[in-house]
Amino acid sequence: MKKVLIILAFLLMNIVAFSQTANSKLSLELSVGKLFSPYRFYKNHTGYENINLGLAIDMTDKMGISVSQSYSRAYSQISNNRILVMLTSINPYITFFPENKINLRISAGTGLLYFYTKSLYESCPLSDHVFGIPIHGNIAVFYNINDNVAINLNFDSHYSFLFNKTYKLIINDKYYFKTCFNSVNLGLRYRF
Amino acid sequence: MIMKKALVFIALSIIFVSCIKYPEPDIPAGYGIPPTYTNYCILEEIFGKVKEDTMIYKTYYVEVYFSGNIVKENTLYSTVDCSKDPNPYCALPYEQKYFLNKIKNIEISANKPYRNQTQEIADIKYFFRNKASIYDEKAYFEEELGYSPMHIVFTEPPDSSQNFIFKIKITDDNNNIFTCLTDSVYIEKK
Numbered sequence: 105m106k107k108v109l110i111i112l113a114f115l116l117m118n119i120v121a122f123s124q125t126a127n128s129k130l131s132l133e134l135s136v137g138k139l140f141s142p143y144r145f146y147k148n149h150t151g152y153e154n155i156n157l158g159l160a161i162d163m164t165d166k167m168g169i170s171v172s173q174s175y176s177r178a179y180s181q182i183s184n185n186r187i188l189v190m191l192t193s194i195n196p197y198i199t200f201f202p203e204n205k206i207n208l209r210i211s212a213g214t215g216l217l218y219f220y221t222k223s224l225y226e227s228c229p230l231s232d233h234v235f236g237i238p239i240h241g242n243i244a245v246f247y248n249i250n251d252n253v254a255i256n257l258n259f260d261s262h263y264s265f266l267f268n269k270t271y272k273l274i275i276n277d278k279y280y281f282k283t284c285f286n287s288v289n290l291g292l293r294y295r296f
Numbered sequence: 297m298i299m300k301k302a303l304v305f306i307a308l309s310i311i312f313v314s315c316i317k318y319p320e321p322d323i324p325a326g327y328g329i330p331p332t333y334t335n336y337c338i339l340e341e342i343f344g345k346v347k348e349d350t351m352i353y354k355t356y357y358v359e360v361y362f363s364g365n366i367v368k369e370n371t372l373y374s375t376v377d378c379s380k381d382p383n384p385y386c387a388l389p390y391e392q393k394y395f396l397n398k399i400k401n402i403e404i405s406a407n408k409p410y411r412n413q414t415q416e417i418a419d420i421k422y423f424f425r426n427k428a429s430i431y432d433e434k435a436y437f438e439e440e441l442g443y444s445p446m447h448i449v450f451t452e453p454p455d456s457s458q459n460f461i462f463k464i465k466i467t468d469d470n471n472n473i474f475t476c477l478t479d480s481v482y483i484e485k486k
Contacts, residue, residue, distance in 0.1 A: 147371050183369045214306070223367045227472050228338040228397060230367055237309060267309060279372055 133158040135258050135291025139176035139189065143284035149178035149187065154287040156258060165202050170195050170211060172242075174260070176287060188220045189285055191262055193240040207246040207254075214239060217264045236264035236283070246293060258289040330387035333373035334427060339397045339441060340364040344464050344478035352484045353453040357423075358404075360464055360476070362395045362444040392427055395441035397468040402436050407461040410454050417462075423447035438469070453485045 195213030
């Protein structure tokens with residue numbers, strides 16, 4: 105995990121170092137932060153790292169569309185259970201104050217939630233794959249360092265409707281068909 | 297057109313799963329009667345108990361209690377706090393543990409010859425408890441342990457009336473072995 109983070113950091117530093125000023129429309133975003141899992145079945149899980157990779161295309165000065173992929177982990181001490189949460193989403197967005205040094209971007213969309221859950225007790229291995237449809241919301245604040253590079257602070261939330269919930273995964277109760285994960289990330293954006 | 301159909305499908309899926317309401321407790325609760333709820337566990341230890349120290353074989357049975365670790369927590373009922381509830385009839389929910397281990401084999405033996413000069417006991421019925429505390433007889437193979445305790449009933453009397461200690465050995469489908477001994481019990485052959 106550490107190696108991957110170091111490689112990604114170097115990649116970003118290279119992009120920043122070789123960046124050129126241009127009237128660009130496509131941007132790449134990478135941010136790292138923490139996951140929060142406050143809801144229903146997973147509310148006693150402690151969230152760990154969250155990595156978010158996004159590609160955004162400006163349609164106009166203020167509007168565009170982004171595709172994002174995030175990875176995160178959480179762990180419950182009570183049930184000794186670990187989950188890997190992966191979210192793929194497509195999100196239309198609106199940018200506020202695009203001409204300023206600090207921009208605000210609000211986006212909402214949907215996609216696919218996948219998570220892998222695994223009990224860490226060796227005597228009785230239990231694991232499962234779960235899929236869901238998320239409603240994804242994101243608020244991002246950008247501080248533009250130059251025309252190409254910006255620092256971004258992301259507040260991300262996805263409320264998901266699970267449609268593959270098996271007996272082996274979680275308590276077989278309809279209440280747990282819905283779940284919500286939040287995250288706060290800090291990272292960089294590079295505009296091509 | 298395909299996009300439109302996909303959107304309709306997604307919308308219907310969301311509506312379908314949104315219609316599902318809150319969970320119900322295992323057993324309906326009334327005023328001051330706590331609801332029971334289930335946490336799912338895996339087995340760590342078993343304990344064999346006998347009700348009395350002298351019994352006739354027809355009324356004799358061993359209770360096997362299970363203990364273990366939670367692997368799936370029911371987070372709705374496990375976080376209820378009556379101290380913050382204005383309802384004077386608030387009763388703390390009662391946890392029931394369901395054990396997920398599937399049984400591969402159960403062996404029961406006595407500390408001395410029980411029947412036909414053998415210590416192994418073959419004539420046995422197994423009664424599994426459900427969440428409403430009703431016991432059903434089942435064959436154990438590939439059956440989950442379920443709710444604690446399980447009742448083990450001997451269907452044949454011993455060769456003679458005497459004291460016995462029974463050893464219970466349960467093997468699950470992951471080849472974990474759990475054993476326990478019961479207290480000494482005097483079984484009358486009548």
